[in-house]
Amino acid sequence: MYLDYFGLKESPFSIAPNPDFLFMSERHKEALAHLTFGLGETGGFVLLTGEVGTGKTTVSRALLKQVPENTQVALVLNPSLTELELLATVCDELSIEYDRDSFSVKDFGDAIRQRLLENHFQGGNTMLLIDEAQHLSVEVLEQLRLLTNFETDTRKLLRVVLIGQPELQQKLKQPVLRQLAQRITARYHLLPLTVNEVEAYVRHRLMVAGCERPLFAPSVIKQLFKAADGIPRVINLLCDRALLAAYGRDQMQVDKKALNQAIEEVALGEPKSQGFNLNYVLSGALLGCLIVAAWFILQQTPAVEIENQPIAAPVVERPAEIVAVEPAPVLEQSEDDIQAIKQEWQQLRANNSLPARSWQLLLRTWGYDVANAQANCNLVTSLELYCLNLTGGERALREVNLPAVVELEEDGHYFYAVVRHWGPKLELWMGDRAIMVSRSWFGQRWNGEFQVLWKQPPGFTGVLKQGNQGEAVYWLEQSLSLIQGQRPRKTFNFDAQLSRQVQQFQQQNRLSADGIAGVFTLLRLNQQIYVDQPRLQELN
Numbered sequence: 254m255y256l257d258y259f260g261l262k263e264s265p266f267s268i269a270p271n272p273d274f275l276f277m278s279e280r281h282k283e284a285l286a287h288l289t290f291g292l293g294e295t296g297g298f299v300l301l302t303g304e305v306g307t308g309k310t311t312v313s314r315a316l317l318k319q320v321p322e323n324t325q326v327a328l329v330l331n332p333s334l335t336e337l338e339l340l341a342t343v344c345d346e347l348s349i350e351y352d353r354d355s356f357s358v359k360d361f362g363d364a365i366r367q368r369l370l371e372n373h374f375q376g377g378n379t380m381l382l383i384d385e386a387q388h389l390s391v392e393v394l395e396q397l398r399l400l401t402n403f404e405t406d407t408r409k410l411l412r413v414v415l416i417g418q419p420e421l422q423q424k425l426k427q428p429v430l431r432q433l434a435q436r437i438t439a440r441y442h443l444l445p446l447t448v449n450e451v452e453a454y455v456r457h458r459l460m461v462a463g464c465e466r467p468l469f470a471p472s473v474i475k476q477l478f479k480a481a482d483g484i485p486r487v488i489n490l491l492c493d494r495a496l497l498a499a500y501g502r503d504q505m506q507v508d509k510k511a512l513n514q515a516i517e518e519v520a521l522g523e524p525k526s527q528g529f530n531l532n533y534v535l536s537g538a539l540l541g542c543l544i545v546a547a548w549f550i551l552q553q554t555p556a557v558e559i560e561n562q563p564i565a566a567p568v569v570e571r572p573a574e575i576v577a578v579e580p581a582p583v584l585e586q587s588e589d590d591i592q593a594i595k596q597e598w599q600q601l602r603a604n605n606s607l608p609a610r611s612w613q614l615l616l617r618t619w620g621y622d623v624a625n626a627q628a629n630c631n632l633v634t635s636l637e638l639y640c641l642n643l644t645g646g647e648r649a650l651r652e653v654n655l656p657a658v659v660e661l662e663e664d665g666h667y668f669y670a671v672v673r674h675w676g677p678k679l680e681l682w683m684g685d686r687a688i689m690v691s692r693s694w695f696g697q698r699w700n701g702e703f704q705v706l707w708k709q710p711p712g713f714t715g716v717l718k719q720g721n722q723g724e725a726v727y728w729l730e731q732s733l734s735l736i737q738g739q740r741p742r743k744t745f746n747f748d749a750q751l752s753r754q755v756q757q758f759q760q761q762n763r764l765s766a767d768g769i770a771g772v773f774t775l776l777r778l779n780q781q782i783y784v785d786q787p788r789l790q791e792l793n
Contacts, residue, residue, distance in 0.1 A: 255500035265462035266493040276457045278450045284312045284441040297436045301416045303443030306486030323377035332388045336396045366403045369410035386417035398433040419620040442620045445483030491515045602668045605683045611658045611669040614682045618656045618787040638706045646701035654789045657703040717770035721747040732782045
């Protein structure tokens with residue numbers, strides 16, 4: 254309807270899959286690189302998780318384009334299958350003939366193994382990609398593990414890509430699936446776009462559609478980012494409606510009024526006091542568009558459990574509400590309004606006087622949604638994460654580059670928050686609120702100490718230096734070799750050569766170049782190896 258008005262050749266914000274509009278943000282590129290590395294010569298499982306609409310399909314399509322021509326790919330797009338149905342589907346995808354009436358699990362396994370060997374001896378590979386994998390039953394996941402038992406002396410014959418929503422990570426933590434979890438060679442959790450990536454995403458889609466002039470002002474982009482939580486599918490929905498609203502108003506550019514109208518329409522007229530309901534929008538998009546293309550299958554996700562305690566799904570990446578702690582002076586603001594703001598802040602501060610809620614929010618940034626009572630250091634070790642207490646103020650926090658729990662003090666009252674975004678202003682998460690504060694306000698209330706979550710190297714017990722031996726040293730050498738483009742030596746000994754590798758890495762990352770792998774060196778290395786971990790995102 255608005256295409257000619259804005260000079261567009263086609264709809265720029267359709268949520269239908271169109272390869273011409275492929276946009277790979279830095280995190281999408283990181284995800285692709287991580288999965289590609291995980292699907293290397295040894296094979297095994299790789300895992301890609303992310304919220305609905307964050308772009309898992311984009312990454313998986315790009316991955317499929319990169320597989321060698323001699324790779325036979327089996328796609329499973331409906332994971333609600335029994336063991337026999339899964340095996341039959343794999344046979345269908347690999348063009349394996351079978352008797353539908355008489356084949357047993359063993360018969361299917363033998364037939365699949367034969368095809369894997371044929372592909373291997375012909376110099377080819379076989380890959381199985383399963384979308385919406387959070388719906389796979391434990392029995393089916395175990396059957397997948399058994400399929401990866403087919404191997405030669407040097408490599409697995411089947412590579413398996415599991416793509417799903419965050420609760421897939423939780424499901425794989427179950428003790429019954431520990432053997433499968435140990436075979437995952439690469440994991441990536443895809444987070445929503447940053448505000449800068451949202452701007453690039455919108456500009457890219459408009460250019461592909463034939464419009465090179467900015468139709469969305471920078472201030473509108475920031476509002477769009479907050480409303481959509483950086484999720485591409487919701488961005489498409491809002492931009493499409495906003496352009497339609499601007500067209501209806503005879504405007505040549507989308508302003509905040511047009512975007513607000515789009516937000517209300519997409520949220521189906523929900524009262525503003527309730528905020529923008531992302532889950533409602535996503536389900537509305539599903540019902541409204543009725544796209545049944547295999548790459549856009551969306552289904553409701555069940556609750557999952559950790560340590561027999563219910564965990565709500567899906568995980569909400571960002572608190573829904575923003576409260577200005579330091580509002581700009583407004584002449585029209587009455588004394589009652591000012592008093593109400595102060596009371597609201599005091600209540601929010603009181604509600605976060607204990608650290609459990611902040612730990613709950615910190616775990617959300619890693620893709621885990623846990624009950625408030627469970628959110629502490631005792632839980633995270635079961636998630637293969639570890640608590641780290643650090644000090645050093647603003648510089649140390651920026652260098653660590655991880656979301657952090659901080660203790661703040663104001664007027665003799667102590668309270669906790671999560672530092673999530675950093676820039677001229679900081680975004681703090683407190684309960685269901687995201688709060689913008691200045692760095693000076695933050696510095697006056699913070700003692701410079703903070704706590705983060707991190708992934709320790711396997712077998713890590715302390716600082717790694719020359720003379721050390723063990724699994725952590727092996728991990729260090731493998732990781733540095735990958736980053737530095739060297740052939741791994743696969744050594745368990747921290748020798749002089751490895752010390753030089755550490756020193757080179759430290760110099761490249763502006764760390765103290767002593768050749769000793771301390772906490773800050775390992776944290777910086779984690780950022781480049783475990784690219785699925787969250788970052789301390791920057792605000793403009």
